Amino acid sequence: MTDFLEIPSLLSRGVYLQLVVEMKLLDDAIIRSNEPEEVLTHHYKSLGNRFIIPWRKVKGKLRRLVLEKQRSFDIQPDCALKDDLCLNCPSCLLFGGTGETSSAKMQYNILSRVLGETFISNDKVEEVQNYTQNAVDEKDLMTHQALMTILTVPKETIFTGTITIKDPTEEMASIIIDNLKRLTRIGARSVEWGKVETTIIGGKLSDREDMSAYHLLQNPPQGTQPDDLTGILNNLPDVQAAYTTINTQLPELFGELIKRRSSKKGKQSKTK
Ligand SMILES: [Zn+2]
8 A cells, every 4th residue: 555655755756645625715706817827717628617726826825835834933944935945945845946046056956746737616617707908007097908807706616626745755745734724815916816715625645646626527527536534634743843854854865866966977077
């Protein structure tokens, strides 16, 4: 049976903790957009018209929360999004980063161990309250050429998505699950989402990723169905202990990475 890893591993061990997550809007969400990538409905052949939330929006918010909580425990409190990732903390281990572009100038990159997908509304969108108007510049209130779309997503709309933690230790799972429950707003510059309620309804610890909202929302649902994870989730370490444990595991993990890199470089220069 597939089990959690004892300690974080640099190389993948092919273990996947899939979480099936429901996100319910507690308020109407109003989306104003003049960027095509912000369009938040999609027509699926087999599901019809649905509201969608792009994964990067969920991931961005989740990463922010993981980092916030980490700072509250005073672990790598200077690690910050954009260009100030430290590449040496639990949050960077989970979400990844690029060494060269970070101000820490580390000689390595970390791949994200938190993988997701587009969240899809459980119900079809019967009528999209969607209208297009000329975008108004806030500074001069002049109407310009750009067209703006305003879309209302009604309250109590429920979205389903799956979030996968790749090669999880119990500590990594504890951090993601604790912060998922703290995910009470999704937002961006151009999106006024109200409050949301995030619930983990099940999942699977497995050697493969075999669940997706797309399959689960088919009628009847297709593919692997989620297990009740209550037993597993209730036995995870406390979240503060989880951050602390990972933080103490990192020097050895990344030390090994730096050693590997430099021995590779050494070999290359010898062959020249
Ligand atoms: Zn960091």
